[in-house]
Amino acid sequence: MNNTHRERRQFLKLATTGLAAAPLAGLGMATAASAQEQLPHLDEESEEARALNYRHDATQVDHPEYQEGQNCGNCLLYTDPSAKEWGPCAVFPGKLVAEGGWCTAYVPRG
Known part of the structure; x- marks a missing residue:
């Protein structure tokens, strides 16, 4: 052959x-x-959420570190960027966070 x-x-x-x-x-x-x-879904009132000032709706955040346009959906720690509405976050394992949410662990997706 x-x-x-x-x-x-x-x-x-x-x-x-x-x-x-x-x-x-x-x-x-x-x-x-x-x-x-x-x-x-992560409960906003849970100890872990409150520790990082997590909110389901980033437009309602009143925190000095928050900048307009930041949300979980464009955060590097949102581990499934294709997830819509609710998705996994490296900071809150075993829970889903709102795509439009925000917390002080926010890291911009490069």
């Missing part, structure tokens, strides 16, 4: 494996999204 046939055979094996794995990759993303939806 010449080199071209070996390369073609190897390519076909890899392509077939990739096609078989594609639906499984989608399942993993769906599972992660489903798990995220089951997390509770």
Whole structure:
């Protein structure tokens, strides 16, 4: 068998494996999204939220560190920027924060 046939055979094996794995990759993303939806929303009155002056609505924040336009959705610590309305935050593990929220741990997304 010449080199071209070996390369073609190897390519076909890899392509077939990739096609078989594609639906499984989608399942993993769906599972992660489903798990995220089951997390509770961070309570503004919880000790952890109050410690960092967290508010669900950044437009209602009255804090010297807050700057207009800052919100969880454009914060580096909002770990799933594609999450709309509520998403995970590295500062509040196991809880979802409002995309339009804010806290003093805000770090602008580069």
